[in-house]
Amino acid sequence: MMTVQTIDLPITGMTCANCARTVERTLTKIPGVETANVNFATERAQVSFDPSSLKVTDMIERIDKAGYGVAQATIDLPITGMTCASCVRNVERAINRQSGVLGVNVNLATEKATVSYLPGTVRRADLIQAVENAGYGVLDLANVKEPEDAERAARQAEIDRQHRLVLVGAVFTIPLFILSMVRDLVMASAAGSVTAMSGMDMQPVVNPAVAWLIWAGWPFVFGLLATPVQFLLGRQYIVGAYKAARNRTTNMDTLIALGSSTAYIYSLVVLVAILLGKANVVGEHVYFETAAVILLLITLGKLLEARAKGRTSEAIKSLIGLAPKTATLLRDGNEVEVLIDTVIEGDRLIVRPGERIPTDGIIIEGRSSVDESMLTGESLPVNKKVGSKVIGATVNKEGRLVVEATAVGSRTALSQIIRLVEQAQGSKAPIQRVADQVSSVFVPIVLLLAALTFVGWLVIGQAVFTTAMVHAVAVLVIACPCALGLATPTAIMVGTGKGAEMGILFKNSEALENAHRLQIVALDKTGTLTKGQPSVTEIIALNGFAQADLLRLAASAERGSEHPLAEAVVKAAEQEGLKPAQPQSFESLSGRGIRAFVEGHEILIGSPRFIGEQGIPTNAFDETIARLQATGQTAVVVLVDNQPAGILGIADTLKDESREAVATLQALGLEVVMITGDNQRTAEAIAAQAGIKRVLADVLPGQKAEAIQKLQSGGKKVAMVGDGINDAPALAQADVGIAIGTGTDIAMEASDLTLMSGDLLGVSRAISLSKMTMRTIYQNLFWAFIYNIILIPVAVLGLLVPMLAAGAMAFSSVFVVSNSLRLRGKRMNSAAGEQQKTGVLATAKVPQPQ
Numbered sequence: 001m002m003t004v005q006t007i008d009l010p011i012t013g014m015t016c017a018n019c020a021r022t023v024e025r026t027l028t029k030i031p032g033v034e035t036a037n038v039n040f041a042t043e044r045a046q047v048s049f050d051p052s053s054l055k056v057t058d059m060i061e062r063i064d065k066a067g068y069g070v071a072q073a074t075i076d077l078p079i080t081g082m083t084c085a086s087c088v089r090n091v092e093r094a095i096n097r098q099s100g101v102l103g104v105n106v107n108l109a110t111e112k113a114t115v116s117y118l119p120g121t122v123r124r125a126d127l128i129q130a131v132e133n134a135g136y137g138v139l140d141l142a143n144v145k146e147p148e149d150a151e152r153a154a155r156q157a158e159i160d161r162q163h164r165l166v167l168v169g170a171v172f173t174i175p176l177f178i179l180s181m182v183r184d185l186v187m188a189s190a191a192g193s194v195t196a197m198s199g200m201d202m203q204p205v206v207n208p209a210v211a212w213l214i215w216a217g218w219p220f221v222f223g224l225l226a227t228p229v230q231f232l233l234g235r236q237y238i239v240g241a242y243k244a245a246r247n248r249t250t251n252m253d254t255l256i257a258l259g260s261s262t263a264y265i266y267s268l269v270v271l272v273a274i275l276l277g278k279a280n281v282v283g284e285h286v287y288f289e290t291a292a293v294i295l296l297l298i299t300l301g302k303l304l305e306a307r308a309k310g311r312t313s314e315a316i317k318s319l320i321g322l323a324p325k326t327a328t329l330l331r332d333g334n335e336v337e338v339l340i341d342t343v344i345e346g347d348r349l350i351v352r353p354g355e356r357i358p359t360d361g362i363i364i365e366g367r368s369s370v371d372e373s374m375l376t377g378e379s380l381p382v383n384k385k386v387g388s389k390v391i392g393a394t395v396n397k398e399g400r401l402v403v404e405a406t407a408v409g410s411r412t413a414l415s416q417i418i419r420l421v422e423q424a425q426g427s428k429a430p431i432q433r434v435a436d437q438v439s440s441v442f443v444p445i446v447l448l449l450a451a452l453t454f455v456g457w458l459v460i461g462q463a464v465f466t467t468a469m470v471h472a473v474a475v476l477v478i479a480c481p482c483a484l485g486l487a488t489p490t491a492i493m494v495g496t497g498k499g500a501e502m503g504i505l506f507k508n509s510e511a512l513e514n515a516h517r518l519q520i521v522a523l524d525k526t527g528t529l530t531k532g533q534p535s536v537t538e539i540i541a542l543n544g545f546a547q548a549d550l551l552r553l554a555a556s557a558e559r560g561s562e563h564p565l566a567e568a569v570v571k572a573a574e575q576e577g578l579k580p581a582q583p584q585s586f587e588s589l590s591g592r593g594i595r596a597f598v599e600g601h602e603i604l605i606g607s608p609r610f611i612g613e614q615g616i617p618t619n620a621f622d623e624t625i626a627r628l629q630a631t632g633q634t635a636v637v638v639l640v641d642n643q644p645a646g647i648l649g650i651a652d653t654l655k656d657e658s659r660e661a662v663a664t665l666q667a668l669g670l671e672v673v674m675i676t677g678d679n680q681r682t683a684e685a686i687a688a689q690a691g692i693k694r695v696l697a698d699v700l701p702g703q704k705a706e707a708i709q710k711l712q713s714g715g716k717k718v719a720m721v722g723d724g725i726n727d728a729p730a731l732a733q734a735d736v737g738i739a740i741g742t743g744t745d746i747a748m749e750a751s752d753l754t755l756m757s758g759d760l761l762g763v764s765r766a767i768s769l770s771k772m773t774m775r776t777i778y779q780n781l782f783w784a785f786i787y788n789i790i791l792i793p794v795a796v797l798g799l800l801v802p803m804l805a806a807g808a809m810a811f812s813s814v815f816v817v818s819n820s821l822r823l824r825g826k827r828m829n830s831a832a833g834e835q836q837k838t839g840v841l842a843t844a845k846v847p848q849p850q
Contacts, residue, residue, distance in 0.1 A: 004034055007056060007100065007121060008422070009045040010071035011038065011063070012158065015240055015302070016252035017439040017485020019068065022244065026066040030059060037428060041489030056118070057102055067243025070118070072102060077113040077127060079106065080137035087136065094134035098122050123409065125341030162303040169233045169296040173289075176225040180289040183218050219271050219286045226288035230264050233295040250443035252481050256298050258450075259476035259802065264291035266469060285466060294477055294806040301810020305482070308817035322393040323414055327358035330402065343408050351401040358405075359392040360412045365402035371395040420505050420754075424496040429509035431777060432488040435784070439484050446479040446792070453796045461798075470802060474795040478805035479788060482813040487780035490820035495773030498823055503756035504766045511752035514736050515770030517717045521665050521763065522696075522708060522730075524722035525676035525683070526564055528740060528760065529690055530652040532723070534564050536572035537633055538649030540624055550646040552578045554638050557596035557603035560586030565636065566594070568650050592700065604639040609679065609698070611637045611644075621647060632685035634678055654689055661760035662691045668767060675699050675707055675720075675730075704730035721763055738763060776823055780816045787812050 014020055020040040027036035027047055032054030038045045047059065060070045079091055088106045091113060095104045100121025106113045115127060128138045238261065240253030267286035327343050328350040329336045335350055340358055343349070348364065351357050357370070369381035372394045381397050384390060390403055392412045409415065428436075450472045457468035492509045499506055506512045523529050539547045555573035558566035559580055573580055583596040583603075593606020604611070608618050608625050616639060618625065624647055625635040633649040665672050673694045676683045683697035696707050704720075708730050711718045720727070720734035731737030731751045739751035740758050755762035791808060794800050800808075 004048050005051045006048045011043050011045050011068055012071055013068040014040055014043060016482045018251035018481060022249050023068055026062055030062055039489050040485045041493055072116055073119045075115050078139040079111050079113050082111060090134050091131055091136055094130045095127055098126055098130055123341055159306045165233050166300050166303050169229050169299060172225045172229050173292040173296040176289050176292050222286055222288040223271050226292045229292040229295055233299050234260055254443055255476045255479055259473045260291045260294045262473055263287040290802050293803040297806040297810045301813055304814045305817055324356045324358045343405055345405050345408055347405045349403045351396045351403055353396055353398055355396055357390050357392055357394050357396060360407035361390055361403040361405045363388050363401055364404050366399050368399035368401055369397045371397055421496055421500050424506045424508050429488055429492055429513045431513060435484045435487055439481050442481045450475040471798045473802045474800045474805045477802050478791050478795045478809055480809045480812045483784035483816045486816045487784050488777050490817050491773055491776040494820045494823040499769055502765055504762055505754045507752050511736055512770055512773055515767050516774040518719050519716050520671045520673060520711050520718045522673045522675050522720045524727055525674055527723040528721050529658045531655055532564060534568040534650045534652035536568055536648055537651045540647040542644045542646050545645045553598055553603055555580040556598040557583055557605055561588060561594055565650050601640050608635055608637055629681035630685060634682055657761050658690050664764040675704060705733040708733045776820055780819055
């Protein structure tokens with residue numbers, strides 16, 4: 001059976017959505033690659049491949065051949081214990097086995113291993129562990145560069161390069177532009193266009209002889225100023241266009257390279273003609289300033305776009321920044337500060353007041369309150385004591401704690417959250433397919449339009465060559481496929497990052513998109529609407545049984561069950577000082593009841609309906625059952641040796657925010673439905689307390705998915721909110737499955753969206769966030785389409801000069817990214833007057849857009 005591995009490749013050199021498509025197409029053509037998904041906004045490629053038939057280096061080589069690159073990092077490890085060449089090979093082999101390692105060179109003389117790897121895919125600690133497992137050692141060094149820093153440095157280097165190009169371009173282009181305007185004014189004056197009006201005799205501003213010298217000399221000055229711009233700024237577009245042509249495709253670079261090069265090359269021809277005295281053949285006007293201004297404005301746009309794109313990922317960067325870099329290890333009674341990568345499970349860590357907890361663990365000494373707002377969104381600290389679980393990166397507020405590490409590295413809660421957010425940001429939303437389809441044919445259509453514009457102005461418009469050329473260049477430059485490619489992914493990145501700030505984690509961008517279409521929200525009762533902590537409220541003994549005996553036998557039978565109602569019965573017995581016996585046998589009857597043998601007695605416990613199905617008449621106590629159910633209590637009947645022994649009334653209270661959460665969902669125009677295994681009467685009583693009008697009662701755990709299916713009839717879009725293992729099938733069946741973060745891992749795995757706290761108000765926040773994100777995407781797509789639909793025809797008609805076209809094109813991409821960034825500053829109010837809660841990134845101080 002083939003093993004499929006998924007890896008994240010940080011791509012460099014992409015300039016537009018067509019580049020992303022080219023990289024994606026290049027990867028999918030490689031034998032051994034199952035799927036490839038390239039995101040232009042995040043500049044990353046998610047590739048699933050068969051590692052037995054394909055190496056990561058092979059993929060990188062193919063990407064390089066396609067004209068793009070993959071960000072790589074290098075780390076030096078000082079190795080100890082090597083004695084010969086065989087040791088070198090052993091160390092190299094051990095390191096090469098690690099996922100994400102591209103190459104390794106071990107030098108026996110310097111005792112150093114130089115490792116080339118993909119940033120973010122492998123940690124220094126993983127490499128050290130591999131070396132140690134091979135029987136060697138690695139010297140511990142402080143201040144080691146983090147893998148994420150390597151990728152960040154690569155991105156920053158590109159921004160710095162664009163910044164230098166803009167500065168250099170401005171030094172040459174601004175004087176060139178000013179001189180060209182002065183030239184036009186001087187030549188107009190020399191021709192006598194600036195003369196006296198109404199018969200007044202006025203001499204030209206400039207002597208005609210001087211004007212002739214300017215006419216003959218200035219084109220050379222213009223050429224000298226424009227040439228550095230063309231070769232320094234234009235080189236990246238010409239190289240990009242060449243790479244695209246080599247891959248038999250086109251992209252934004254194709255348009256910019258053609259537009260600027262056409263103006264520059266034509267001007268060179270005119271310059272040569274002037275030198276040869278043949279200016280009358282090709283004309284006298286040069287367009288050096290046009291080529292230079294186009295390149296400067298487009299490069300400035302790229303710089304602003306790169307900076308803005310970097311800000312769209314601030315959320316994930318800040319999330320990564322929450323993880324502590326060091327930990328205080330308790331070793332042989334001494335406190336030793338170590339790198340977090342060296343911590344292993346079972347290590348005992350000291351956490352002082354005000355410090356972040358280094359990794360997930362359990363408290364073995366001390367008590368304190370811990371601020372978990374960065375994960376759950378709950379602003380109040382949570383009290384912790386010996387035996388309490390703690391989460392890495394949360395803040396110890398008060399006492400000194402000794403924590404035993406239970407999860408480290410990629411298995412911590414924070415690492416899993418980061419992976420979930422990265423996964424969502426890297427995925428493609430269904431709405432993006434439209435933009436991708438348009439982008440795939442956009443550049444060829446623009447090239448055709450530019451050619452038709454040139455020919456049309458020559459043939460139909462009877463224009464001179466230079467006029468037709470200028471209009472064709474304007475068409476090439478005004479077209480902007482970048483705005484189309486950035487419209488969706490930038491909004492998705494900001495939206496998922498905003499969700500992380502509020503403790504809302506989307507599994508993928510499809511879930512973010514689907515949430516705005518929801519019509520029905522189905523809420524599981526226990527643990528979702530209610531606190532999930534039911535308690536026994538009434539004990540009604542029958543047929544001569546004493547209440548204490550009834551409760552003790554029921555608790556003895558329920559000891560084998562993990563159902564919340566069973567836990568309530570056992571807890572009630574313990575509170576009464578009763579000691580439940582150990583059942584000789586136990587059988588769970590799938591949400592209907594349980595059967596157990598206790599002290600020689602057969603105990604049957606279940607709902608009135610279940611008891612009736614066993615052939616036991618319930619007429620004698622139907623009124624008691626009805627009374628309990630009318631007040632929202634669950635009636636549980638206890639049989640001892642097939643005789644009714646009593647009825648237990650069990651109630652679970654609503655969460656404090658449940659009623660407000662339901663009202664907020666209804667205010668958003670959503671129908672709220674409660675799904676429960678309770679009987680109809682009890683369910684309706686609880687639903688009435690929460691303000692819910694529609695109830696699906698008597699739904700067994702295995703029937704919840706079927707209930708969701710019924711709600712989906714007629715094409716309705718349904719969300720399911722739950723927290724238990726038995727909710728997982730229903731979460732998977734729903735259009736959007738929403739798991740409460742305080743619930744089980746299975747429920748969270750089956751869901752599309754996870755609320756890191758048990759706050760039900762997070763559902764309305766998530767839906768509101770989805771609506772805001774989709775509204776932003778629609779705005780971006782509208783701008784990207786309408787911009788091209790309006791301005792390309794304007795350029796075709798000759799109403800737009802190339803320099804203005806370049807400015808508009810550069811602005812369009814920046815506008816789309818900036819519009820997406822506006823999401824970061826918006827407040828998510830799920831109800832009037834409610835204060836926004838902090839979330840996963842609350843303590844990270846994410847900078848807001850200016």
